Amino acid sequence: MNNSGANKLKVMIVVPNMSTKIETITGGVHSAVLNLLRGFAETRSANILLVSISEAIKDPVEIQFAENIRIYYLPEGPFPSSSLNYFFVSTGRLKKLIREFGPDLVHYQIGGTLLFTRWASMSSIPHLITIHGIPWAELKIAKHWKQRLTIYLNAVIGDWLYPDNIIQISAYSREQFKNRKIDQLCIIPNAIPPRYADIPLKEEMQNHLVFVGVINDLKNQLFILKVLQELKLEGLRFTIEFCGGFGTAEYQQLVEDYINTHQLQDQVRFNGWVAYSELPAVLERSDMLVLSSRQEALPMSIAEAMAAGRPALATRVGGIPEMITDGENGFLIELESTASAKA
Structure with a gap:
């Protein structure tokens, strides 16, 4: 992988299941990430490697999004459960990418069991997460047991493995974390084009x-x-x-x-x-x-x-x-x- 612009801040962004066809992204967290990439492409203030840990692909795919931005699609793993893949497979694969890219910061865009992959670098590189959803709030209104179980698992794992540096997208989101010790926190709403x-x-x-x-x-x-x-x-x-x-x-x-x-x-x-x-x-x-x-x-x-x-x-x-x-x-x-x- 080409690491041009070595003097710039290097940021690795981690998100699951982003489409390899950028033009077909339909909303939600992936749209927020896409808008973030466009901002970095315009300012050229950092070198970005976005890693999408994807269940839909078997072989790695790499896209040059902009001069200073690459997207690397990393196969999730062979297990039928994403949680198992994150725990047993994706962490090792992500660790290899981290060694090659050498980021100054790893920025997660989703929590839950994806945070198992933090073990690839959590002791050596600063980690940051943007909180887009509130699992404990969603759990209160979920009706079906499968949905509740999934949300509960993501909420518990998130509480355990959230980084100490957190971006919230609203004051409401910040209020949900009022009892949690956080080293650095700021509120940054999602941007739109x-x-x-x-x-x-x-x-x-x-x-x-x-x-x-x-x-x-x-x-x-x-x-x-x-x-x-x-x-x-x-x-x-x-x-x-x-x-x-x-x-x-x-x-x-x-x-x-x-x-x-x-x-x-x-x-x-x-x-x-x-x-x-x-x-x-x-x-x-x-x-x-x-x-x-x-x-x-x-x-x-x-x-x-x-x-x-x-x-x-x-x-x-x-x-x-x-x-x-x-x-x-x-x-x-x-x-x-x-x-x-x-x-």
Whole structure:
């Protein structure tokens, strides 16, 4: 591997399962990481090696993202469980990359069992993590035992192996760590690309809504459909397009059954996962973003909508009230209150 620009700070960023087709990245942590890479590419302030520990590949893949940035896709391992691969296989593979690259800092973008790989260098190189999700908060609202078990495991391992240097993305996120001893902590919200600010404002409302993200019980899209149904009964017609995939077949069945039962087919459109590069076009044709989540840290979708001049209607949970002042730059609604959403 080529290590040009040796006098610059060297940073290794570690994240799981980032797509090898950058243009198809669809949101979430990977979009936040992509925006971070673009910032480093523009400033050229550091040499970056992003290591994606990926379950979908068998052989390493390397991409030159920018003059000062390379992405190295590292096969996760042979076991059917990512946790086992991180523990028994990925750590050794990551250690070899660390010896070759010689980073000044290792920056994790996800916690949980991925932090098993910290053992590759935790005693010799400073480690940092950006906290994007709050497992203990998610555990309180998870309904299915498999989901709860996965979240619990990630929460426990995270508490055990979090680095002492932490970036939080919201004050709410910081509050969840108030009882933990942390050497260095700062709050840095996720960045979004400037192209969202170039989206023209809409001249007239067409009652067209958009949701961006995974479709599951945590994001609570059934609540949105209930609001649409109640508005329909009151003679108000709204349409919505969902940009995201279903988290489980069970939730997909619940959503589809509700749509069919209440004859909402002509008001609802499912786009599946939309590439991050194509989301501005979706926002351009929408009037408002809706987010009905039961738990959020600081949603990028709200920041993107605001940059595009589109208000957001979102539940009053997690870090969302840090972004929205009700009635000024958006609307806050109470969880499961269709009356507050319609108001």
